[in-house]
Amino acid sequence: MNQKNVFDSDLVLCCNSPMTGFYRDGFCNTGEEDYGLHHICCRVTNNFLVFSKSVGNDLSTPVPQFNFPGLKDGDKWCICAHRWLEAYNNDCAPDVYLLSSNIKCLDIIPLNILKKFSVDLD
Numbered sequence: 001m002n003q004k005n006v007f008d009s010d011l012v013l014c015c016n017s018p019m020t021g022f023y024r025d026g027f028c029n030t031g032e033e034d035y036g037l038h039h040i041c042c043r044v045t046n047n048f049l050v051f052s053k054s055v056g057n058d059l060s061t062p063v064p065q066f067n068f069p070g071l072k073d074g075d076k077w078c079i080c081a082h083r084w085l086e087a088y089n090n091d092c093a094p095d096v097y098l099l100s101s102n103i104k105c106l107d108i109i110p111l112n113i114l115k116k117f118s119v120d121l122d
Contacts, residue, residue, distance in 0.1 A: 003027070003029050003030070003103070004102070004103040005098065005099050005100065005101055005102065005103060006101050006102075006106055006114065007098070008103060009099070011027050011099075011102060012100045013026045014026060014028050014041035014100040015075070015076035018068070018069050018075065020041075020077045022034040022036070022078065027078075028040065028041050028078040028100060030104055036080040036082075036083075037080050037081045037082060037105070037108070038078040038079065039078070039081045039104050039105035039108075040081055040084045040096055040101050040102075040109075041096065041101045042077060042078075042079055042084065042095060042097065043074060043095045044059065044071050044072075044073065044075050044076075044077055044079075045074075045095075046073045048087055048092050048093070048094040049071060049072075049073070051087055051090060051092040052087070055083075055086065059071045060072065076097065079094075081104075081108040081109060084096075084109065085108060088109075094117070095117050096114050096117045096118055097118075097120045098114060098115070098118045099120050
């Protein structure tokens with residue numbers, strides 16, 4: 001899809017095991033039909049998974065009919081920018097892979113905040 005990351009470079013693969021992304025292509029690609037804005041590639045934590053479930057988005061329970069294995073601590077996953085920001089505001093934001101996060105997330109979250117959670121830059 002040739003979408004860009006937060007540094008305006010080619011978006012890097014987030015994860016293909018489990019297969020992530022709104023389009024289930026391994027990338028945090030987005031489009032008009034992506035109402036959730038699945039822009040942020042993160043390394044989920046137990047703390048984040050518990051928080052997400054508490055606000056109505058259970059990412060840890062497998063859903064076999066959708067080929068979703070359920071996430072566990074340490075998995076990489078494209079999450080919604082608004083959910084990441086909500087987690088940040090509740091002190092449970094997961095770490096972020098900036099090279100794999102879509103530039104569109106900068107419409108919602110400032111880069112200086114995301115950089116504090118970066119795990120793919122020195």
